[in-house]
Amino acid sequence: MSATVALANLRMALTDLRSNALTGRAFIQTARAQQALFKALPPQFEEVWLGLVDRLESSALFSEESCSFSQTGLLDNLALVLDKAEAKLTASN
Template identity: 65%
Template sequence: MNAAPQLDAIGARIDALRNGRGESIAALSNEARASGELLAALPPRYGEVLLNLLDRLESSALFSGESCSFSQKDLLDNLQVWVDKARAQLES
């Protein structure tokens, strides 16, 4: 799988999580962390930011609702921004 389909898969998992379609944070994180071709096609900073967001999202999953200092909704919103910027980077 090359970079664009990997990015599409991450975006689809984010969308499913945001819309409550039975997706898990672990599945999103595993998919994103395994997207080697995508991360190799982007500047190194993109990987750093993605891993930071995933770490915080995984931490938020350990708590119920929004009781954690990391809001899952905000983190998913930030991941979507990351996907949008990564897509623009790949297309440039």
């Protein structure tokens, strides 16, 4: 799978998670499985991405918007990381 396909898969999974068409567990599994994208980007991308995914996974233990975690904020940050990954991939080509 190419990095651009992996990026598209992550964008679709994030959209599906936001619309409740995908469970958090399924999203997390997809989010961790994009090795083609991780290999195509600097190591910091994987580190930041997986850190956010870990926080999202932990937030599932709390209510939607607890004082410790904001799932909406985490999803927004994941989208921002995908935007930066896309820009990096585009600049590399």
